[in-house]
Amino acid sequence: MKYINHIPAWLRSKYTIALSAFLGIILFFDKNDFFTQQARNAELKELLMSKKHYQDEIASEQRELDRLKNNPATLEKYAREKYLMKKDKEDLFIIPENNSEQGK
Numbered sequence: 001m002k003y004i005n006h007i008p009a010w011l012r013s014k015y016t017i018a019l020s021a022f023l024g025i026i027l028f029f030d031k032n033d034f035f036t037q038q039a040r041n042a043e044l045k046e047l048l049m050s051k052k053h054y055q056d057e058i059a060s061e062q063r064e065l066d067r068l069k070n071n072p073a074t075l076e077k078y079a080r081e082k083y084l085m086k087k088d089k090e091d092l093f094i095i096p097e098n099n100s101e102q103g104k
Helices: 014-029 034-070 072-083
Strands: none
Touching (some): 014 034, 034 072
16 A cells, blocks of 8 residues: 555546556557557558559550550560561571579
8 A cells, every 4th residue: 555655646547547458458459459550551551562563564564465466576576585486497596695603
């Protein structure tokens, strides 16, 4: 009892105790506590950045597809570079690029 008298009366109030218990439960013990919300916000930001990246990739691929549909020269170039296709009576030689790491 000696130590209780040293605590100010407004801290011993039932309203202050109830409010601090409520805040403690909300901040630390609830299913959607403060720390979980912070982690979810960080994950949301990461997902939004990922969404923007994929939307940019989709737009880029769509432009490439439009070029391939409308320009036969681009289609031929794409087929030769990506799929190593060749015309009849034509030889294809693949020359590997010289990397400095291969020699080490």
